[in-house]
Amino acid sequence: METNKRIQRGRLQTGRRDFLSRVGSISVMSVFGAAFFTSCTSESDMLPDNEPNENEEGILINNQKVTIDLAKNEGLMASGGWMLIREAQLLVVNLDGQFSALTSVCTHSQCDRNWTFGNQVFTCTCHGSRFDTQGEVVNGPATQPLKSYAVSEENGNLIINRS
Ligand code: FES
Numbered sequence: 001m002e003t004n005k006r007i008q009r010g011r012l013q014t015g016r017r018d019f020l021s022r023v024g025s026i027s028v029m030s031v032f033g034a035a036f037f038t039s040c041t042s043e044s045d046m047l048p049d050n051e052p053n054e055n056e057e058g059i060l061i062n063n064q065k066v067t068i069d070l071a072k073n074e075g076l077m078a079s080g081g082w083m084l085i086r087e088a089q090l091l092v093v094n095l096d097g098q099f100s101a102l103t104s105v106c107t108h109s110q111c112d113r114n115w116t117f118g119n120q121v122f123t124c125t126c127h128g129s130r131f132d133t134q135g136e137v138v139n140g141p142a143t144q145p146l147k148s149y150a151v152s153e154e155n156g157n158l159i160i161n162r163s
């Protein structure tokens with residue numbers, strides 16, 4: 001009888017060990033599975049390549065065309081108002097009602113997100129290159145102008161064609 005209890009206790013302990021071992025394996029798989037699942041389902045992975053991407057600020061990026069809803073981007077309505085659209089690598093500025101659009105990829109070392117604007121000059125703060133509102137170099141280290149794009153207005157939208 002005593003031997004039977006020991007055997008049963010041994011089976012119980014072995015059973016518990018097996019159980020904990022399996023739970024541990026499942027937990028580890030769950031963690032790796034979650035990481036894998038997360039890395040495979042980020043928002044950008046789920047968007048088809050040619051699907052338009054509109055952010056909450058009323059900016060639609062569709063391949064070479066960027067559409068800005070001016071009603072949702074009032075900062076661009078005033079003369080001197082400007083914006084950097086990082087997703088589109090684009091600088092846009094209002095010049096007394098005329099708009100200018102330039103690439104935000106600096107021709108010096110390709111910084112695309114550290115810009116300021118003042119006195120009609122864009123400054124890439126990565127190394128201090130300055131460009132006028134048409135993209136021409138005001139001072140280096142950059143030596144090449146920023147690419148500029150055609151801009152038109154249609155039904156309250158600013159349309160920038162990057163082709
Ligand atoms: Fe713009 Fe160097 S990358 S100044």
